Amino acid sequence: MTDRTELVAVVRPDGTVALWTEAAERLWGTPAEEALRRPVGGLLSGADVPVPPGTPGASAEWSGPVELRRHDGGSGSGSGGKVHLRVSPLPVGESGGDWQVWEAGPVQPSGAWPDPAMLRTLYGHAPQGVIVWDRELRCYWKNGAVDGMGLLVDGPHLGRRVEELFVPGRPESLEIALRRVLDGASPSSNLEWVVPDATGRGERVLSLSLLRLDAPDSRAPGVCLIAVDVSETAVWQRRNLLLEAGTRIGTTLDVMTTAQEMADAAVPAVADYVTVDLADTFTPDDEPLDRLEATDTRIPAFYRAAAASVRPDLPESLWPRGEPVYVPPQSPFTAVLLSGAPHFEPLLDTSPGGWLDKDPDRARVIHATGMHSLMVVPLRVCGTLLGVAVFVRTTNPVPFARADLALAQDLAARTAVSLDHASRYRREHTAALALQRDLLPHRLRGGVAVEVASRYLPADPRSGVGGDWYDVFPLSGDRVGLVVGDVVGHGIHAAATMGRIRTAVHTLTNLELSPDVLLARLDELVDELERDQLDDGLITTSVGATCVYAVYDPASRRCTMASAGHLPPALVSPGGGVEFADVPTGAPLGVGLGCYESVEVDVAEGSVIALYTDGLVETREESIDRGLDRLRAALTLPRTTLEDLCVEVTDRMTNGQRSDDDIALLLARTRARTGVLARDMSSTKAKPSTKAKHSTDGT
Known part of the structure; x- marks a missing residue:
């Protein structure tokens, strides 16, 4: 048994060899071309270690002495003629189910890191960008693919913290997400992050995955970020979302149903929480907004027509459907109502001195649910403002990008047309029903x-x-x-x-x-x-x-x-x-x-x-x-x-x-x-x- 920790192989979930290092060739005497895609069980001599350990009845990790079946017919050397191996889940990679095999001592030192040489072997030439962060969220290692993605600022990267490496003003939510994964939350995947392209005039869409690096003890030494350029895929996804929304929104001539269809179509594809709030033109005839009581800090501005969330109990919503929505006189919602222009706030400002000081109930919900990114989009048709659609991100740590705003505006435009048709029909239907009842005999x-x-x-x-x-x-x-x-x-x-x-x-x-x-x-x-x-x-x-x-x-x-x-x-x-x-x-x-x-x-x-x-x-x-x-x-x-x-x-x-x-x-x-x-x-x-x-x- 050696006094070092060295990666020897990577094993697929089906038990076949996916990576065979020089250390493995030295131990087994088997060249890589013969070991690759071969069942790993054939390389062990009567061992009872389950490889991969994720097979039924196996534990998440395994460590112990193993006798090797060498290429020359001999057995592995070491204490008692055996080699001590450690098998653990691979923390990064495409499949998410591979296992790494180490030649190591019985227990890896607490908090020990993978060897940078091993990381270079695995991911140095990978098309995905890979960044490894330590427990202080400082850059420990990265591959070359990251440099061409526009994800990091220029200059040296190793040893620098998240907020120093990412575009200024945007990494706070990503730092929160990395910290959550590091502290034991489930891995996050398919987080859409938008960066400027090489020309500076367009945007590139990156899909980020965050995975915790596990150690033999319960304290994870760090977290890994994997970035994939999905710009072309994102364009098609947005197109497909709009096509699907065209079939899902406006299936009936009912205002409330149409609004809810829009909210359902946007969650979670665009946002984690979406509301559709309608203006006076859609208010109930017996309770127009201008008759509702206002205060010095809040006024009735809309009626809640729809709400949808990734959380089933809708903890973000202060008002149920059909109820008036109150907002501060000076707020993003009233600004959109007055100007007709969208409000775009990738990082929601919750610091003292802002409009939320006048709205403590909404501030409380924002902090409790982790709202961090906001878009308020007007619902307009033929110059008439029908209401607003509000898009919020909570569990998704990635802030909204300009591409998200464009998509939200497209959805709002389609919804506004359907709402206008529904409103016209409702007005005609109400008038016709009143006329018909008046024309029928009353006695x-x-x-x-x-x-x-x-x-x-x-x-x-x-x-x-x-x-x-x-x-x-x-x-x-x-x-x-x-x-x-x-x-x-x-x-x-x-x-x-x-x-x-x-x-x-x-x-x-x-x-x-x-x-x-x-x-x-x-x-x-x-x-x-x-x-x-x-x-x-x-x-x-x-x-x-x-x-x-x-x-x-x-x-x-x-x-x-x-x-x-x-x-x-x-x-x-x-x-x-x-x-x-x-x-x-x-x-x-x-x-x-x-x-x-x-x-x-x-x-x-x-x-x-x-x-x-x-x-x-x-x-x-x-x-x-x-x-x-x-x-x-x-x-x-x-x-x-x-x-x-x-x-x-x-x-x-x-x-x-x-x-x-x-x-x-x-x-x-x-x-x-x-x-x-x-x-x-x-x-x-x-x-x-x-x-x-x-x-x-x-x-």
Whole structure:
């Protein structure tokens, strides 16, 4: 056994030889070309040492006497004819799983360093830059590849500390990361560090890995930094991130969802913590920011729309989604809000005398979570500032670079466009919903003829507001008119068209027209509406509607019905039987055919007439026929009042979920007028009594 410590071999995780030094050739008598890629077990004579020691059942390190199988057939020399070897993990290298084999004494001196000659053998000609730091974070050794990367300042390097070697003003976060690894934290890899290129006009992107150097005792003697130039790879990664963001951001027309998609896309690819805070244009209508209470040190400036972090519990966020965000009057956030220019702070200044003195809560979170690098990017579209996106690094020790700012601005620009689309849609959707609710009747009166109840459910926000409507009209002789309709399309246009049709029906009922004649007049009106829009250049949406109109006479207990492309009314007998009226389905309104037929059916006292729109019975997963069968079953549910039946039917039909289309349901329970001769009304099956055909010319 020699009195020195010398590297003899490096072994791959699969047990084959990766490096064979001159010392190994001397011990084994085997040249390198014969030993390389050979199983190391074949070079040992009956040894029970597991090589590599990472095999199952082995410890992290191993040290002890070993008998060698020499090339000349002899055995290794030393005490008792054996050589003392030490096997330990290789602290640096590409694979991260190699093992180093030393010829050494039983225990390497505490804190001893690898021989610089060994480091030169391993990494002197490696394409990666390698720097070894001692416990004081002074440069102990480096290879030549580092000098060409622009990572270190000019001048002598050995013996100098981290802050003296790296670009001034930027190494603090890297020094913190090196210290964490040295003190036992997990190795850090793929840390992106940007340096000026050789021309001074561009940038190079380096990927840094930090690995602790282990010693036989528990006290690590130092830490190793490995740098790889990934400039071309980084360009492609940024391009791929933007392409992926284009598919992930703006998948819905919902402001909050769009903002969260942006935050999720940026973590951890760009930052460790990202928020999207929106300005007044996106605030809730009932609580605008200018009405919120401010203090001398903080003002409400944004609403939190999204937050994402590498930490699952979001310890960085002081405000949950949907809550107002308060900032000091003089801060990077208000500066971006006023100027529209981004705020770029690679090293976050937390020293006394800054804006954080006015914001102790935020300062406390910054120190607790290790925030050290900040970007605040405006969300702008067509000159309008929608809000800001905030990017922060905490666990990633590398400060933001100009390339990160450019990437963040690209993400913000894409997000701003999607947010603007979502905001425009939300405003239109809100206006259309308000218009539709204003146009629907607020109180229905069935008079002495019927008891009425109704239910209207707006569509899912993704589909927008439709043109579903219903109404009840008192007629002469205690009769009552019942109508339900559905205008083609969604949004303000459909709601406005619905209002015009409903007004027209109200006017036509005063003329005491039969249902078929009334629908023919409506067909003419809708056709004229479409021609007017074509003359005005409004050709994006086709005007059209379906409608069913019924008149119930309590004296005769008969109901006259006509349909313009609408689903048939359901008739529920007092005993609970359900039939769908056999009403001829005419063309939808606006087609211009104007040919409709009326049918009369006998309706027993206490029966229920149900008129509805297709949103109640039709879904993307289910046919209308299947929906009608479910409606038949729902109408037979036990109930105490007509209002209860309305609620129970809609809940059963929708399973408590929003529909893809608007839903309108109108129920009317019939009454017989006092003094009229009673007749047997036990059957509610539709019986054609008087049929009338009507064309657009009224003949």
